[in-house]
Amino acid sequence: MDKNTDFVMEKRIEKTIKNLEKNNMNGYFVEDEQEALGKITELLEKGDVVSVGGSMTLFEIGAIELLRNGNYNFLDRYAPGLTPQEIKEVFRKGFLGDAYLTSTNALTVEGELYSVDGNGNRVAAMIYGPDKVIVIVGKNKIVDDVEEAIRRTKAIASPANNKRLNLANPCVKSGFCSDCTSPTRICNNYILIKRQSKADRIHVIIINKDLGY
Numbered sequence: 001m002d003k004n005t006d007f008v009m010e011k012r013i014e015k016t017i018k019n020l021e022k023n024n025m026n027g028y029f030v031e032d033e034q035e036a037l038g039k040i041t042e043l044l045e046k047g048d049v050v051s052v053g054g055s056m057t058l059f060e061i062g063a064i065e066l067l068r069n070g071n072y073n074f075l076d077r078y079a080p081g082l083t084p085q086e087i088k089e090v091f092r093k094g095f096l097g098d099a100y101l102t103s104t105n106a107l108t109v110e111g112e113l114y115s116v117d118g119n120g121n122r123v124a125a126m127i128y129g130p131d132k133v134i135v136i137v138g139k140n141k142i143v144d145d146v147e148e149a150i151r152r153t154k155a156i157a158s159p160a161n162n163k164r165l166n167l168a169n170p171c172v173k174s175g176f177c178s179d180c181t182s183p184t185r186i187c188n189n190y191i192l193i194k195r196q197s198k199a200d201r202i203h204v205i206i207i208n209k210d211l212g213y
């Protein structure tokens, strides 16, 4: 990007953060992965019970490694050898934890979070449960409004996630969502977080990079 498009993006991010604040959520803008990890460390307390939602962004920035460093009581859904039942227990324990880290599928300039989920564990924890929710978002996920969020998710996030998981769904072959009825469909819960009643619960860290889907 050149300095003019950088300027436009900075203004978009500035407006998004202002609108998050109007919606009783905190927004932060950081330059890169290291700065994002620094902000996460600032927001977490040593010893916090932390769990995570499924997210490529968390892996890409090194957040999973950070949580495994021994400073936190990490409920690690990715720990090798977990059975499906044990993973389900990790998801449920996460609701009683201190903090939840995740990404979202789209962040509107109006300061809203739009997410699509298969099981619903991720969006459920974002809505209710942990007292602190930290959402990490690459600038590529900023959209104008809910309509664009829905379009972005259908056109990019959902097919890309299906491809990553190599599922037997039509989008994995075509690259397009056909609103399938496949038994392995992962697009089941479409959630918009418009506002929080409790201030200082949701913290959105926007990174000046393209990350995740």
Ligand code: SF4
Pocket (backbone or CB within 6 Å): 158, 159, 162, 169, 170, 171, 172, 176, 177, 178, 179, 180, 181, 182, 184, 185, 186, 187
């Ligand atoms: S609804 Fe079906 S086709 Fe569309 S993205 Fe989800 S799994 Fe793929």
